[in-house]
Every structure is written in structure tokens, then in C-alpha cells.
Amino acid sequence: MARGRRPVEYNALKRSMRLRSHLVLFVLAALVPVIGFAVLVIRENAELQRDATERGMRATTHAVAATVDQMLETTLTTLEALTESDHLEAPNLRAFHALAERIARSHGWPTVRLFDPDGRVLIDSAEPLRPVLGRAWQPASLARVLDERRPVVSDLFEAGRHRHVVAIYAPVIHDGVLRFIVAATLPAARFSELLRAQQFEAGMVAVLQDRADVVVARTQDEPAMVGRRVEHPAPGAEGWTRSRLREGDEVYVAYATTPRSRWRLVLTVPAETVDGPLRRALWQLLAGAAVAAALAGGLTFAFGRRIAGAVGSLVRIARALERGDRAQPLRTGVEEVNELAEQLRVAADTARAREQDAALRETHARTMADLAHAINASPDVDAVLRTAVQAARVLVGADSARIGLVDDAGRLVIRYSTAERTAMPAGFVIQRGHGLGGLALATGRAIRSDDIGADPRFRDELYIPIARADGIVSSMAAPIVSGNTVAGVIYANNATHRPFTDDEEALLLSLADHVGVAVEKARLLAAEHAARAEAEAASRGKDELLAMLGHELRNPLSAISNAVHLLERVPPEPPV
Secondary structure: OHHHHHHHHHHHHHHHOOHHHHHHHHHHHHHHHHHHHHHHHHHHHHHHHHHHHHHHHHHHHHHHHHHHHHHHHHHHHHHHHHHOOHHHOOOOHHHHHHHHHHHHHHHOOOOEEEEOOOOEEEEEOOOOOOOOOOEOOOHHHHHHHHHHOOOEEOOOEEEOOEEEEEEEEEEEEEOOEEEEEEEEEEEHHHHHHHHHOOOOOOOOEEEEEOOOOEEEEEOOOHHHHOOOEOOOOOOOOOEEEEEEOOOOOEEEEEEEEOOOOOOEEEEEEEHHHHHHHHHHHHHHHHHHHHHHHHHHHHHHHHHHHHHHHHHHHHHHHHHHHHOOOOOOOOOOOOHHHHHHHHHHHHHHHHHHHHHHHHHHHHHHHHHHHHHHHHHOOOOOHHHHHHHHHHHHHHHHOOOEEEEEEEOOOOOEEEEEEOOOOOOOOOOOEEOOOOHHHHHHHHHOOOEEEOOOOOOHHHOOOOOHHHHHHOOOOEEEEEEEEEOOEEEEEEEEEEOOOOOOOHHHHHHHHHHHHHHHHHHHHHHHHHHHHHHHHHHHHHHHHHHHHHHHHHHHHHHHHHHHHHHHHHHHHOOOOOOO
């Protein structure tokens, strides 16, 4: 009984509501997804703006970090030149003291110190020359210099009357023996000046922190913040996060680590600067939605009586299209509604046709990709080599790559290189058993060197000056095997100390195998072409010989044939 009454109750409810009320509900229902979509678009736009801000701040942090390292490198270059002074070989401490005093004064350094390996201060450019002036600052940094035998940048510390300074230590090595350590101090204020010179955007704050998370420099509130430790530093060498400043302001933070000193460069921008436009746009959207709803309601009440039936028909057509059904032509008393219904039907058919066309194009693309994969190699050896040398650099992430093939004389000759300028250009011959490539050619195995200049296997090699001229530090060579012989070598080189891994060696060997197959295929194809040309030449010679013989034989046979013909025409003599 209840189920039987529901249609009646629904119909009664439908008759009791005014037509304009139905149309108002329909218009409001149409506005809600539009407003929701607009909110989504605004939020997506805000996310894109936030992502753009993140990328920009990350790029800025890396650029400023590189500027800080450049400043340290400049100081280190001057300091390393000071370690090469002839006054340290004798040594002549008095002359070196005068030299250090002049350099410190010309560069604005608070002091330059000379330590012995035990950490005792032999010279301080800011003090008169005395036998021993005390112990070293930052013993941990000095210990690192002794252990690593390379320049070291300290963290921020206080050195006597110099409150906030940073020290750069450089070892003095003569004949393989570390004899002294030269150190120069830089005031923290110099780094703050460097940061302020970058001209950041309004509201952006830059902070430089040392390895102990102590503030070295800051573009704002420098006197109060320099020398203070950051309580909750962000993890990782670089990143982007949202945080709260000591003053309580919400900020977005981008940070990166400098390669030389391993300090951290931090940039902050107020969250309001990034998120404020999103909130304003949302409020504007809500206001616009309210105005649109009021206007839609008024228009609906004004025109509801005339178009309600036609709109109901359009709703039915729209629902049919949403289900994927094919819509039938609509015939109502409103011509515009009929035209709209027809356009909806045509648009649905067009969209369906486009989907089918897209699926067909995808099938064609997949088929062409499978066909291209089946081809596998080019018959042109030079094209294969050019492609392989570029692929080698990309596969293992190398700075440069080169490839060479064994010529007919058994020499390994360089064919192509990704470096624009190189001391080993195309045509350069590598001797068997010498260098990485010659050793890979002789042994048939991949050869790696983490630092070719310091590798004892190549200490006396004639190719070491060439590697240094090309700026090669880490290198790897893989043999290109064709058949049972080594047909060439492919190299991968890094300009810094970045050793290649076992996985990268396997990748290069795999690429070399593919190149070997391509080279073998190209050589077999060339041999086939040569054999075919030789056979065609022999066939042409045979045809020419037969033609000549036919011509020479045809002339005497013609004379004999004519004579026989004449004899047959002469009447026989009468019998006697």
C-alpha cells in the first residue's frame, strides 16, 4: 500500500510546487558545480603560484649559496698563493710575517696566522713576531686539515678581540710533508654585506648558517641574531617547508647547502605574501556567487512559465548524454531550446568521434613504436657512433664521453667526442695497453679510475697530461666487442672527483654490447655489398665476353652461308 501511494504523493508534491520554484532549484543546482569548479581552479592556480614561488626561491638559494662559495674560493685562492711563498721553504718567518701583514691589510682580513703541525701559532699578522704566540683556534678544524691535507673552512667562532669570525685553513706541503698551516680570518659582517648586496624581494630574509646551525650572517636583525644557534633546523641538505619565526610570523622557507663550506643558505618569505592572493580570490568568488545566485533567481521567476517545460526536456537530454545514450531530436515550442538540444546532440557525437579517433591514433603510435624498436640499429656506423657517444654521457651522468674504433691496422682511433674542445680529437690514436682505453683494448674488460691523475696504474702514462688538459678526474672505459675481438672502446669522463659505480659500469658495458652488434651488422652489410658488387662485375664481364665472341663468329658464318646459297642457285651441268 505504501509503495502504491508513493507515485501519487510525488505527483501531488510536483503539482503543489510552482513551476518557477522548480526552475530556481535547477538553476541553483547548476550554479553549485560551476562555483565548485571555480574554487578548484582558483586553488589550482594558487598551488601553481606556490610552486612557482618554491622554484624561484630554491633557485635563488642555490645561486646565493654559489656566491658565498665563490667568495670563499677567492679567499682560498689568495691563501693558497700565500702557501706557495718561498719564505716558507727556508723558512724565513720574519719575511713571511711582513708578507702576511701586507696581504691581510690589502684584503681586509683581521689576521693571518701560521701554525706548525702541532697547532702552535708561529706568526700572527696582527701581532709582533714572537717565538710562540699561543695555540690554534678551532682545534677540530686544524685536525681536519692535518687529517685530510686539504683546505678547510671553519664554523663561526670568537677569536680574541674579533668577536664573530670564520677561519680558512690551507696546508703548506713540501715534498709530500705537511710543514705548516696558513689560516686567514673573515669577519661575519662581510657575509652579511654579501647577502644584502643580492637585493632580495621585499619581505624576504636571507640567513647564512654554519655546519653547527649557528647564524653567520643575516639580512635583518644582524646584531641580535649573528652567533645564535638555530633551535629547530630543517633536515636535509636542501628543501622547502613552512615554519614559524622566533617573532611568531608564519613563513615559507627554502634552503640549500654550499658545496665548499657545507654551510646552509636559508631564505624566508612571509606566508601572507604567498597565500594572501588565494584568500582574496576566494572571498571575491563567494561574493560573485551570491550575486549570481540572486540574479539567477530573479530571472528564473521572470521567465519560468515560458521555458520550464523546454528546460525539463533539455535536462532529460543532458541526462541521456551523461549516461552515454544517443539523444533524439527535440521538438518543443521554443525554437532556441530545440537548436540547443540539436547542438548538444551534435557535440556529443563529435566528442564520441574524437575519443574514437584518439584511441586509433594511440594504437598507431604504439604500432610505430614497436616497429622502431624492432629495427634496433642503423646501418650507418657513424650514425651509430654519434648516437652511442651521446647515450653514454646521458646513461651514466658523465660530463663528457668519447668513442673509438679499431682500424684496419689494429690501431684504436678516436672517432667522436661530446666535448667541443679536447686534446684527444677525432683521429687521435691510442696505443694498446696504455691509458684506460688502451688497457680496455688489451684486456677486453672495463677499466675504471676514481682519480686518474692519482691512480698508480697510470702514474707514468703519456696520456696523463692530455687528461689534465681536458679536465678529466674520474674516468671509465668499456670495450666494444664485435664477434670475438675488441672492435673499439667507449669512454665516460667526469671533470670532478665523482667515481663511477658498478651499476654505471654495467650500463656502459650494455651500451658497448649494443654498439658492438651494430658495428658487426654494419661490417657484415658492407662485406655483403662488396661481394654483391664483385659478383655483378664478374657477371658484366661474362656478358661482354659472350657478346664479343658472338660478334666475331657471326662475320665468317655469314660469308659461308652466302656461298652455299649461291651454289644452290647454279643449274647442274648436263651429263656428258
